[in-house]
Amino acid sequence: MNILLLEDNKKLNQTITKRLKLKGYKIDAYLDGNEAYNNITEGYSCFILDINVPNVDGIKILKKIREFYEEVPVIIISASTELEVIKQSYDFGCNDYLKKPFFIDELEIKVEKLCKIKNDFIFFDDNSYFDYKSSIVVLEGVEQRLTKKERLLMNLFLTKRNQVLSYDTIQNYVWEGSFASLESIRSLIRRLRKVLSNKYIETVVDTGYIFKTT
Missing domain, CATH: 1.10.10.10 (Winged helix-like DNA-binding domain superfamily/Winged helix DNA-binding domain)
Structure with missing residues (x-):
C-alpha cells in the first residue's frame, strides 16, 4: 500500500516514515506542501497530512484530494487545538485527526484501521480490471x-x-x-x-x- 506523508518537521517525518516502512508500507514523504499538492494523483491508498506546512497548507490539500477521491482515507496530524481548525478538517473530509504530540503507535493503529485496502485491483467487469499499483489494465487476460x-x-x-x-x-x-x-x-x-x-x-x-x- 502506498501512503503520502506530509510533515514539515524533518525529524518527525523521518520517524514516521521509518516506522511505517517497517510495517511494509511504501511511503512518499514530503516536507513541503506544494510538492505534496503536486503529487496527490500518484495512486495513493492513504494520506497523512500536517496542516501548518510551507507553501500549501494541509487543509487545501485535503480539499483537493476530496475533489477526486471520495473514499481514500486522510489522517490529519497537527499541533493545532483550535476547534475551528479541527472542525474544518472534518468538514472537508478527513477521516481522523491526531493531535501532536502523539505516540507513533497511535498513528500506526489509525493507519492499520483506516487505510488497509483489500487489494490494488479495481474491476470494471468480470474479466477486466485496472491494477492501481502497477498502472496496468488487464482486459480478458x-x-x-x-x-x-x-x-x-x-x-x-x-x-x-x-x-x-x-x-x-x-x-x-x-x-x-x-x-x-x-x-x-x-x-x-x-x-x-x-x-x-x-x-x-x-x-x-x-x-x-x-x-x-x-
Whole structure:
C-alpha cells in the first residue's frame, strides 16, 4: 500500500516514515506542501497530512484530494487545538485527526484501521480490471501498461464510473490544472479507448465522457 506523508518537521517525518516502512508500507514523504499538492494523483491508498506546512497548507490539500477521491482515507496530524481548525478538517473530509504530540503507535493503529485496502485491483467487469499499483489494465487476460496521463484518466473514470465527466473536469485532473486543448483531451480518450478495445467509454455530446460499467 502506498501512503503520502506530509510533515514539515524533518525529524518527525523521518520517524514516521521509518516506522511505517517497517510495517511494509511504501511511503512518499514530503516536507513541503506544494510538492505534496503536486503529487496527490500518484495512486495513493492513504494520506497523512500536517496542516501548518510551507507553501500549501494541509487543509487545501485535503480539499483537493476530496475533489477526486471520495473514499481514500486522510489522517490529519497537527499541533493545532483550535476547534475551528479541527472542525474544518472534518468538514472537508478527513477521516481522523491526531493531535501532536502523539505516540507513533497511535498513528500506526489509525493507519492499520483506516487505510488497509483489500487489494490494488479495481474491476470494471468480470474479466477486466485496472491494477492501481502497477498502472496496468488487464482486459480478458491481456495486459497493457498505461502512460501517466492514461493512468490519471483511468483513475478518474473508475472513481467516477457511470457519471458524466466534463472536459473541464478531465483537464483539471489529468493535466493537473494546466491548459489542455479539446483535441488533446480527445486524443487521450482515443488512446485509452484503443487499450480498452473501444469498450466502456461513451461520448456525451458537447459535454464530455462517461465510463459505463454494470
